[in-house]
Amino acid sequence: MNRLMKPGIRERETLLNSGLLAALGVESVAAMMEIAVIGNLPARQILFREGEPADLLHCVLSGYVRVYKLDPDGREADVELYGPGDLIGASVVLDGGRYTATAQAAEPALIARFDLKRVRDIANRRPDLAVALTHALSAQLAKAFASLANDRLHTAPQRVARFLLAHCIVEGKPASFRLPYQKSLLAGKLGLAPEALSRAFSMLRGYGVNVRGRLVHINDPEALRRV
Amino acid sequence: MNRLMKPGIRERETLLNSGLLAALGVESVAAMMEIAVIGNLPARQILFREGEPADLLHCVLSGYVRVYKLDPDGREADVELYGPGDLIGASVVLDGGRYTATAQAAEPALIARFDLKRVRDIANRRPDLAVALTHALSAQLAKAFASLANDRLHTAPQRVARFLLAHCIVEGKPASFRLPYQKSLLAGKLGLAPEALSRAFSMLRGYGVNVRGRLVHINDPEALRRV
DNA sequence: ATCCCGACTTGATTTCGATCAATCAGAGAA
DNA sequence: TTCTCTGATTGATCGAAATCAAGTCGGGAT
Numbered sequence A, B: 001m002n003r004l005m006k007p008g009i010r011e012r013e014t015l016l017n018s019g020l021l022a023a024l025g026v027e028s029v030a031a032m033m034e035i036a037v038i039g040n041l042p043a044r045q046i047l048f049r050e051g052e053p054a055d056l057l058h059c060v061l062s063g064y065v066r067v068y069k070l071d072p073d074g075r076e077a078d079v080e081l082y083g084p085g086d087l088i089g090a091s092v093v094l095d096g097g098r099y100t101a102t103a104q105a106a107e108p109a110l111i112a113r114f115d116l117k118r119v120r121d122i123a124n125r126r127p128d129l130a131v132a133l134t135h136a137l138s139a140q141l142a143k144a145f146a147s148l149a150n151d152r153l154h155t156a157p158q159r160v161a162r163f164l165l166a167h168c169i170v171e172g173k174p175a176s177f178r179l180p181y182q183k184s185l186l187a188g189k190l191g192l193a194p195e196a197l198s199r200a201f202s203m204l205r206g207y208g209v210n211v212r213g214r215l216v217h218i219n220d221p222e223a224l225r226r227v
Numbered sequence C: 001a002t003c004c005c006g007a008c009t010t011g012a013t014t015t016c017g018a019t020c021a022a023t024c025a026g027a028g029a030a
Numbered sequence D: 001t002t003c004t005c006t007g008a009t010t011g012a013t014c015g016a017a018a019t020c021a022a023g024t025c026g027g028g029a030t
Helices: A009-016 A026-035 A116-125 A127-153 A156-167 A183-189 A194-207 A221-225 B009-016 B026-035 B116-125 B127-153 B156-167 B183-189 B194-207 B221-225
Strands: A002-005 A037-041 A046-048 A056-062 A065-070 A076-082 A102-105 A109-115 A175-178 A209-212 A215-218 B002-005 B037-041 B046-048 B056-062 B065-070 B076-082 B102-105 B109-115 B175-178 B209-212 B215-218
Touching: A009 A026, A009 A056, A009 A109, A026 A109, A026 A116, A026 A127, A056 A116, A065 A183, A065 B127, A076 A127, A076 A183, A076 B127, A109 A116, A116 A127, A116 B127, A127 A156, A127 B065, A127 B076, A127 B116, A127 B127, A156 A194, A156 A221, A183 A194, A194 A209, A194 A221, B009 B026, B009 B056, B009 B109, B026 B109, B026 B116, B026 B127, B056 B116, B065 B183, B076 B127, B076 B183, B109 B116, B116 B127, B127 B156, B156 B194, B156 B221, B183 B194, B194 B209, B194 B221
Parallel strands: none
Antiparallel strands: A002 A037, A037 A109, A046 A102, A056 A109, A065 A076, A065 A102, A175 A215, A209 A215, B002 B037, B037 B109, B046 B102, B056 B109, B065 B076, B065 B102, B175 B215, B209 B215
16 A cells, blocks of 8 residues: 555546546535545555455546455455446445455555445435445446356357447447457456367357457457457 | 235234334334234245335245246246345335345245335434434445355355354254255345255265255254354 | 566367256145 | 156366466546
8 A cells, every 4th residue: 555645636636536526515525525645556456355354445546456266275256347437445344243255455446435434434424425435336337247147158258249239339340449458367266277268259259359459359349249 | 816814813923023113112112003904925926026116015924925027038036035024125215216136935925015105204304213224224235244254255155154153053062953945936036046055065075964845953063153 | 688487378178057848746725 | 666857967068258478558646
């Protein structure tokens, strides 16, 4: 946890647009800004570990944070990937519980931290914060359900195709874009080994998908939609 | 939706012990009781479908409700299984959104329904309700993360073993108990085909697990813990 | 430019679980 | 009791992806 500091102009700006603060009234925003602490994380830094007492709520300002669970022999399963504006650790907002997974910066990241006890205090006084938390959690739950179903219903190439389609906004036409993060991260997010992601990409070449480095070009989104 | 009615003595009792109402102040409890409508569902009845506008929050009083997602060709993936005291559809508490999955009574069930608009009104006035919703959602998110990691890290027999261990409260000693629902439901919850669950059970016979109908006997929980 | 190292790819093998198909068991109803 | 229907089991086959093991690529530093 390097370089703790109060939020500056830029950080306040980003926080205001984050999922949590965007819908709050001015007074609640002020209260949250008051308790925000900004931190700069190097890649691979751990934010918290599964089982530790949960005392902080985190909000990503830039970069990506990977949240995963471990099994007894040390294998990791990514459970969620958080980017700018996302709230981390909301699954423990409640009682003085414990983190249910481990969070690690996947690349250099800027994050805001809020003391959970104080967040709870504010939420108990101000319904708008409590409701905003409810919204954030709802969205995350829906995403988690989608991942679960995605894992169980679709093959690796299908999952990759769906990810690509979700990331090229244009409708019918060819599209190009840059992957937002490393392929190994993407593999984890999709519940795949990196090798499987690689093979999925090469299979998708047959469907008009070209990948070079992080650059992706899609010739025919419609074809992609059909597996 | 058969036999809509106001909550009677028994239903009020159950609702008071449910995850949502248990932590509320008396006035919020009264407000929620006021808008509760009780319904009796036959097995296989659909509560709501993926994509429909979400206008109700549901709470299970008895029985089990299965929530699943469909893929284009009609295959189903169970995403969560709700039992007595559980809140359903909390993933859409927020804006006037749409249900993100389909809910179906897995067996005859008694449920309470709350009009979402009115729930939102109450939550905006009473922080204790908003906070209680936050708690319920947190718990569900943690469960969803656990399922996701469980799917990705463990084989079928391991998932079954973990389920059994979580359901026999006693620690070191042999234990017997009754499965809370049909095996096919359990299979869905664990992300398995029924055949795979069957095979997992027979493999676990070698680890001291005996199953006859819904009755399960575990000779040595410690052995089970080691796969 | 060249070197180097981490990220990615490709190949070979193996394991796991889905699927299809055929019984089998058990609870209700007549 | 017997019939029936649904759920559960067992067997055989197949396909998808993990794993292990070499390579190859690419970008940054010198």
